Amino acid sequence: ARANWNRWLGLLVAVAALSCVCGAASASLEDDVMRLYQTGVAHNQAGRYFAARETFQQAVDLAPRAFGRGRRGPTHIDTAMLMQYLANAHLECFELLEAERLYLDCIRVARLEAGEDSPMIAECYGSLGLVATRLGQWQAAEDRYQTALKIDHNPDNRARSQRNLASMYLLSEQLPLAETSFRDAMDYWEATDRTRYAADIASCQHGLGMVALKQRNYRLAQSLFKTAAETRRRRLPANHKFIGHSTEMLGVTDSLLGDTASAVVRLREAETIMGAFWGSSHVELAEVEHELALNLARQGDVRGAIESMARSRRNYRRYIGSVLPGLSQAEQLQYLTVERGRLMDAFALAVEFQAEASIRATALEWVLNGKGLSYEVLAERHLLARDVAAGGAARQLAGQLSDIRRQLAALTASGDKSIEAQLQELNHREVELCRQIGLASEQGNAGESTHWATTGQVFERLPRDSVLLEFVYVDRDQPALSAFATAPQSTPDNPAVGRYLAWIVNGADRSIRIVDLGSAREINAAVSLVRKDLQEAPTKLAGAFPKAAAEETRMKLQQLAEKLLGPFSKQLAGVRELIISPDADLWFVPWSALVLEDGKYLVEKAEVAMVVSGRQLCRESTSQPRPYAVIMADPAYELPPEGVLERIRKSPVPTEQIPTRSAGGVGDALPREWPPLPGTRTEAQETQPHLARYLGDQPVLLYLGANALESYFKGLTKPRVAIVATHGFFVQGAGPRDQHPLARCGLALSGINRRDESVSPGDDGLLTGLEVLDCDLRGTELVVLSACETAVGETATGEGVAGLQMAFQLAGAGEVMATLWKIPDEETAELMTYFWDQRPQAKSSTAALRSAQLKLIESLDDAGLPSHPYYWAAPQIARAVAEE
Incomplete structure (x- = not known):
């Protein structure tokens, strides 16, 4: 948050002047606001951001009674100033959606009450750039920072916006721009007053250290981190988060230079600092715990590595679940892509140390709580939108959202090339309305999206005669040296070293097994061959050799089955139902039609249900x-x-x-x-x-x-x-x-x-x-x-x-x-017809579908026709909640 002393002094003068005019009761309110304001400032300066947030919230609640209405609108400019400080506190607490809402409100009030030249507008745009940066929205962040730089005439604020812009460039891998922007900001502070701006200079040194680390110049990075750490220890309170940042990065640099023992010592120190500053649950603590887990694993402390990674995953899950509700679907997927590297590290670590049953159980929770996050948040949001449509504060927003969706649906399907600009505007409006509905909800930072599903809960809901298959795409075959030093090694579209993993969760003996299925490239190719074959089936079946076409399809399905189920096929014997959670291209596999080792289709062995994540069994x-x-x-x-x-x-x-x-x-x-x-x-x-x-x-x-x-x-x-x-x-x-x-x-x-x-x-x-x-x-x-x-x-x-x-x-x-x-x-x-004939007596919809598919296969065979999967295997049942 910005420490704008002139603005704080201005508020003091404004309150004092108002006290001279108003009566004793009003003056008492103003005194209360001032005391809260000063206390909040003290908390903020000491790094007690949660206390600052609570104190500024009290001041904002009291301010309308103390200051009254604005000159042109319902909110006084001094109330908006307190709202800005409250937003800063939310931002420091990583409560991004609430911070964004308050900054936007401040901009609206400032424009109305003080005009376009109000310093508050520029400051809030700079802060909104920070919000977008933390959400991984690089273009939005750059646009907001550039807006702040364009309209802000305060050189201190401009330097801070330049530094924050540099951080965005760093995180988005635009390293030359990051280095230039860090140096520009640092040059200003060094030329102005090295002593006064020592902490700001240290932040630029830390940023330049990050640039050097990304460029694999680890010795230079180490030197810059040391310099920044020394300054921060001198200028900041003990156990401040910025000291923790520098200590953490010194540990990361040690690790990259091959000194794992020193890295573990520094990372444990950083963990202690972050724990003292944030408590036991925070995303910045999760970041340190992740790095510590990687180094403990390399040191041979498997138990310590798994425990540290487990703490990290829980803290990340909690934070991600609080952020996603205020984002559009596209923004959610972009944000999850930025954060997915650490999840991939966790999966790779699980495979490396899967020998112990307790580790497999812990790792299953990483899968359960790492897949389907966007889906779950979207489900909650759409339920909320219908609730507010029936009544409530956001009813008007829900009505507008329905109208926008109708327009989008009609225009998107039209194919008219002349309406691209209109489509873009409607897409933007739909995104904003979704975000506003999310923010308007009291559930915005709570609910299912922050709940941690456990292995025990899954076993409680998994029937004894069922098996859960959790498939996971990973872009690496081993954990990274550091989350800061590596980019994803491959993607589903370009799976150079990507792999598929499978978690086999057996309801009968309550066992968990992890299997590395091998190259994603090879498996995706086999999936594509099967899809192409089934799409071409009508033509081939109508040709001169329909039985040969059916045999060709069976061969391809058997080859795919060997890749996906072969490594653990014996564990599927006697199973009534397979509950499958695919990933990436595996969603397009006709699972019921896979041909097993004995030549039978999977549908002849078991029922099949699809879920986005095994977590849905807990719902x-x-x-x-x-x-x-x-x-x-x-x-x-x-x-x-x-x-x-x-x-x-x-x-x-x-x-x-x-x-x-x-x-x-x-x-x-x-x-x-x-x-x-x-x-x-x-x-x-x-x-x-x-x-x-x-x-x-x-x-x-x-x-x-x-x-x-x-x-x-x-x-x-x-x-x-x-x-x-x-x-x-x-x-x-x-x-x-x-x-x-x-x-x-x-x-x-x-x-x-x-x-x-x-x-x-x-x-x-x-x-x-x-x-x-x-x-x-x-x-x-x-x-x-x-x-x-x-x-x-x-x-x-x-x-x-x-x-x-x-x-x-x-x-x-x-x-x-x-x-x-x-x-x-x-x-x-x-x-x-077969399906609904079977459904009344069937135990489940999946059982009825299996019976119907088997009956159609029998009917085709009796008629002397090829029982090609094209005729019967296209339908699948996706389950959103636990089976009754």
Whole structure:
């Protein structure tokens, strides 16, 4: 935080002047504000940031009564000044979202009360640059710093902005710019007053040491860190975090120079300093604990290394869970990418020391709490958005968000190249509204996203006849020497040394095993071969040699199975259900169709369920569905706009009383014409009695033909089961469209072929994943997407697939059945009829799907046709909560 003495003095004078004019009661309030202000300043100077935060909060709460309204608005400029100090305290405490909110409020008040030349505006922009830097938002950080430098005429503030800009350049690997900016700031302070600015000069020396370390000039880095540490020890209170920073980096440098023993000593000292400064739970302590773990491992202290890494992972998880709620999905993935290197180190460490059972159990928790973070936060946020839409402080924001999503959905799918700027603006607005809703929530820094799932909790919820398979992509085959000295060694797109690991968690004997599956490049290539083969299956099966085509597919599936399951296939004997948490390209594997050593498909051995993370086994649905189900099928794609409006006005069931299915290659835009799917009507009509039997006395509502409307689906509230049988799509797109994968996937409903003529907002026949987020499916047990490629989308390492299946889960559905490729209309209708015939007596949806797949295989064999996986293996069930 900035120590702007002139501004503090100005506040003292302002309060004193106001005291002369006001009465005794008012003067008493002003005295109270002043005492709180002075106490907060003292706490801040001593590095007691949490105490400063609490004290400034009290001052801000009292200030409106002491200062009254502003000249032009409800907030006085002096109240805003206290808000700025409170924001600084939040920033020092790493409470980034609250700090950002306060800085933006300060800028708004300063513009209104003091004009564009207010020093507060420049200072707040500089601080917002720090917020963006800590979130890994490099471009936003640079823009904010440059804005501050452009409008701030205070040379001290400009030097600090220059130094902070240098830190951003350092973290974003722009080392020449970082070095120049650090030297520019240091030159100013040395020329102005070396004694007065000794601490600021030390911060630049520390930064230059980091640059030298990144450039692998470890001796120079060591010298700079020593100089900075000596100054900081002289000028700062004992156990200050900046002393801890320099001590930590001296330990890191020792490690990189090969002196592990000295590194451990220094890092333990840094751990003590950070613990004294922050307490036992803080991200900066986690950073030190991570480095200590790496060095203890090299020293041979395996137990100490694992314990230190475990503390580090818990502290990182807590911090990440508090940051993500205020970020957009794209920002979350960017932030997690920046932080993922340390998680990769933890996984590599686990493999290296997996011999001991307790280490495997501890490492499983790193997996459980390291995967699916963005998914979990998004799920919480969308539940919150629906809550505030029903009432609350953020109701208006939620309404605006729904409107923006409708516009985004329509424009993204249009393929119109002339609307790129409009798309960018809508994307930006959607991001801001999501962040505001997150910040408006009292749950913003709490909830499931900060909860630590344990191995014991997973075993409590994992059935005895089930096995959890946690797959993890790692970009290294051994831990880094230091998180500061290495960049990720590979990515899923360029997996030079990337590997897949598997955690096998057995419910029967409560055992955990870790297996290194080998090269990600080789495994991804095998996955691609299988996907290509299945996509080409319709052509090959219609050719002269369908049985040869089926055998070729079996061979490729067996080769893939050997890579993914072969190393531990014996552990899967007798298992009822495999609960699989894939990673990266493994999300596109048709797991049920994998061919095992004995030549049988996996579906012949076990049920299969998909989860983003085994952590989901620890979650239970907290909502109850309403007693009805709905089936939507055979949409009237040619329904004209007037037909849509007529049916909206004459809704068959008021929503408040509600008790290859693909158009072909989807390129940059959706097809203009979608062919009818009469098989879906048959499927719906044959499914209805089976579904009614499953539900008991609860009604099953059919929406067929012209009644298969987008607005009808959006009006549904918590159906127990929802089935949609139609065309599915995923648009690849380019440019701004890539920013929103959920706006580029969806379902085709009535009127889609006439959507250019649509006059009904939100009912153009295009139900996108983005619009699904606004549906209320909390408590819904199962959504069946009987359409093509509804399980595909964009993958992010550790975060699942952003696509239609995820959209329905984020909307609250407990389970979603979706498909991996373009499915045949007739066989799919038969498969779904089998599924609902089995569901009433089946133990679970996965059991019913397995029975249906086996029956379709038998039916194809009896007819003398190839039982090719193309016909039956596309559907998979993704589970968002624990099985009942």
